[in-house]
Amino acid sequence: MYPKPGPHPITRFRRARRTAALRALTQENVLSPSDLIWPMFVMDGEGEEMPVPSMPGVSRLTIDKLVDQVKEAQALDIPAVCIFPYTDPKLKTEFCEEAWNPDNLSNRAVRAIKDAVPDIAVMTDVALDPYNINGHDGIVRDGVILNDESVEALARMALAQAAAGADILGPSDMMDGRIGAMRAGLEAAGHKDVTIMSYAAKYASAFYGPFRDAVGASGALVGDKKTYQMNPGNSDEALRLVARDLEEGADMVMVKPGLPYLDICRRVKETFGAPTYAYQVSGEYAMALAAGAQGWIDEDAVMMESVMAFKRAGCDGILTYFAPRVARALHE
Numbered sequence: 001m002y003p004k005p006g007p008h009p010i011t012r013f014r015r016a017r018r019t020a021a022l023r024a025l026t027q028e029n030v031l032s033p034s035d036l037i038w039p040m041f042v043m044d045g046e047g048e049e050m051p052v053p054s055m056p057g058v059s060r061l062t063i064d065k066l067v068d069q070v071k072e073a074q075a076l077d078i079p080a081v082c083i084f085p086y087t088d089p090k091l092k093t094e095f096c097e098e099a100w101n102p103d104n105l106s107n108r109a110v111r112a113i114k115d116a117v118p119d120i121a122v123m124t125d126v127a128l129d130p131y132n133i134n135g136h137d138g139i140v141r142d143g144v145i146l147n148d149e150s151v152e153a154l155a156r157m158a159l160a161q162a163a164a165g166a167d168i169l170g171p172s173d174m175m176d177g178r179i180g181a182m183r184a185g186l187e188a189a190g191h192k193d194v195t196i197m198s199y200a201a202k203y204a205s206a207f208y209g210p211f212r213d214a215v216g217a218s219g220a221l222v223g224d225k226k227t228y229q230m231n232p233g234n235s236d237e238a239l240r241l242v243a244r245d246l247e248e249g250a251d252m253v254m255v256k257p258g259l260p261y262l263d264i265c266r267r268v269k270e271t272f273g274a275p276t277y278a279y280q281v282s283g284e285y286a287m288a289l290a291a292g293a294q295g296w297i298d299e300d301a302v303m304m305e306s307v308m309a310f311k312r313a314g315c316d317g318i319l320t321y322f323a324p325r326v327a328r329a330l331h332e
């Protein structure tokens, strides 16, 4: 593919690495605040925040404080935030009706953000787990996660989020056919310009543990999510899922988790050329923080290196809890 480099000493790769200026000049990939999506957790109440123990530096915030944090995102030139609700356990039901309540916590948060910070892109999560008594992303009957019934509920949920003003819908549920159903529903309701970032290749991963604590789903979850999330041993299947979701109307696609699945990011970007994102998930964040706290790694350096790795793998952007820290470092 490339001409073979000449032999040493005609070729000395170290020449271009000798000074910081030469290294900067020959750097292939660049990270910018505009590559970042900042995931945030919202809870009921006012003027309060509750730290997530397994995610140091991350807190659930009441809507007023969440809006302040979104202002901070904007000041840091981060173009998008992603909202996850910590739902009152009393609102969780078998059929997840709270998911499409126009005034549920997530929808109220979206409206408050769009009111106060209209220019930032707001992304929402489309999945039933925050509202489900059994913690699953879909509706469960006799221990089986029902696909088509879940898709109906998810499409309703997506419409409520679009009506609240979400710019990007993020279906993270992994039911089959949900993108098509959402896209048809959005068109029919006149929400023609709402984008969908499909969690297209989402793996059944052990790296989501701290997130489930943050949204209060860990205690609720009965069993695992292996009948709908992907088998970590698969790669070709990710391409078929991305092809399917793009065809059904996704504008952007995501690979999740992040670092352990960079090969998937690369294949997806090369195969489709579509806007491709990775989610550096809660467990990845928690691992870096835990090792950093022990003094076993240089946390800041590991953070920047890991986020850069996504760009190198071909991603157009990264959802990461490190977003504000990375943006701050880039502004220094």
Ligand SMILES: NCc1[nH]cc(CCC(=O)O)c1CC(=O)O
Pocket (backbone or CB within 6 Å): 125, 127, 128, 129, 137, 172, 173, 207, 208, 209, 210, 211, 212, 225, 280, 281, 282, 283
């Ligand atoms: N549908 C829920 C959802 N949306 C994002 C994450 C994980 C995010 C993270 O770990 O940071 C999950 C958890 C899951 O699928 O169990």
